[in-house]
Amino acid sequence: MKVGYSYKRYPIHDSYDTIVIGSGIGGLSTAAIMAKEGYKVLVLERHYEAGGYTHVFKRQGYEWDIGVHYIGQVHQPFTTGSRLFRYLTEDRLKWASMGDVYDRIIINGEEYQFKSGEEAFRQQMKAYFPGEEDAIDRYLWHIQHVRKANGKYQVQKVLPSFLRMILSGWMSKDYMKYARQSTRQFLESLTNNQKLIAVLTGQYGDYGLPPSASSFMMQAIVAGHYLQGGAYPVGGASQIAKSIAPVIEEQGGQIYINAEVDQILVKGKKATGVQMKDGIPEVS
Ligand SMILES: Cc1cc2nc3c(=O)[nH]c(=O)nc-3n(C[C@H](O)[C@H](O)[C@H](O)COP(=O)(O)OP(=O)(O)OC[C@H]3O[C@@H](n4cnc5c(N)ncnc54)[C@H](O)[C@@H]3O)c2cc1C
Structure with a gap:
């Protein structure tokens, strides 16, 4: 109807x-x-x-x-x-859960699956990119850190104005640090492997701007949002x-x-x- x-x-x-x-x-x-x-x-x-x-x-x-x-x-x-x-x-x-695999990134005919659950995602990426274990761990650490920073940033926006004046600088600091870097810039500080960067940012269609033009904050929020999988x-x-x-x-x-x-x-x-x-x- x-x-x-x-x-x-x-x-x-x-x-x-x-x-x-x-x-x-x-x-x-x-x-x-x-x-x-x-x-x-x-x-x-x-x-x-x-x-x-x-x-x-x-x-x-x-x-x-x-x-x-x-x-x-x-x-x-x-x-x-x-x-x-x-x-x-x-x-x-x-x-309805989309099951174990919620995204597939295809580069030159090679498929990279995004598996539901942070640990499953981590292990799958490490299996695709041997030698990049440290970069993958650090990427996932930052994703979780950004989510906390974003939480604090959103809370300061709804505080009464006198509290906001006192606390907003401190509560926005981490958020702004990530938001001011492009996704490409931030990921290149973790790895030189361009294929890994392409795979990790393959969801950029969800927020619309390519890694060179998007804020890492947005990439991290979207990637973090889906880490436990997707539903329809x-x-x-x-x-x-x-x-x-x-x-x-x-x-x-x-x-x-x-x-x-x-x-x-x-x-x-x-x-x-x-x-x-x-x-x-x-x-x-
Ligand atoms: C192609 C595409 C795929 C997406 N996929 C996903 C996804 O898989 N998962 C996800 O979480 N998000 C996804 N998004 C994002 C998500 O769909 C949007 O962020 C969300 O639906 C936006 O909701 P909104 O209410 O802000 O705006 P809208 O959905 O744009 O609603 C605004 C409404 O206001 C109406 N309107 C505007 N002006 C007037 C007026 N003067 N008088 C009367 N009515 C008016 C418009 O007609 C429209 O219906 C996708 C977006 C797009 C474009």
Whole structure:
């Protein structure tokens, strides 16, 4: 069943506590959290499908993902990711592990498998690259260190301002040290083996920039995120939006598709509604 009503067919007459623009995972998560706090939320999505980069399309009987194809940690019961999805979907969404191998890097016809679990990954890489054991150990040590540094960095961002003023320099120091180096620069400080660097950074498509242009922080966060393997939503990526939508609707909220917002209307310092792109009077 499709998520959301079409704004072209069903004009909005109701009023809402909050309007969320965009039904990607960010918008839907925000809307669901607010709904669970008792707010009546309206989600406006300009596309004809809800879900943003989690939506799918069909061609010749096959379903195609347009974005999300694997997520880390959600298949392990006690991680933040799995807890968050259980909370957002009220346990409606199930995950299927991708098994022992979650990525395959192919260079000139040679395949390098990324095995689930840090130790399995370490041993597999050492088997592919004899003589590089020390570089591989150090790489994995830094991945774990970056994850801790990132945790501290994110926490300082939400501290009350007086604490932030005192603590942010110290809490951001390690993060900035890694973030200011490119992935290539950092890895070349561990090894000269260009093939090993190519394999370790083979997931760069997940964050979009090649090793010479990306921050090592991003490489480390993504590589660390998947070290325990990947999972796929049972029933396909569209299940993400389908399993969050009822949580929003249970509090009287709605998701509208074909509903492009042109402007946020502000009175004084308060957002009071939105002006739709097609000129149909504002939604408030
Ligand atoms: C090809 C690809 C593959 C990916 N693979 C993975 C993966 O395997 N695993 C993973 O974890 N991540 C993956 N990602 C990243 C992940 O999909 C995105 O980071 C995430 O889905 C972004 O969610 P979002 O809510 O921030 O934005 P979006 O999904 O972009 O949602 C924003 C929504 O807002 C709507 N919108 C914008 N402006 C307006 C407006 N004015 N009025 C109304 N609606 C509006 C848009 O139409 C859109 O639906 C992938 C991304 C891409 C592009």
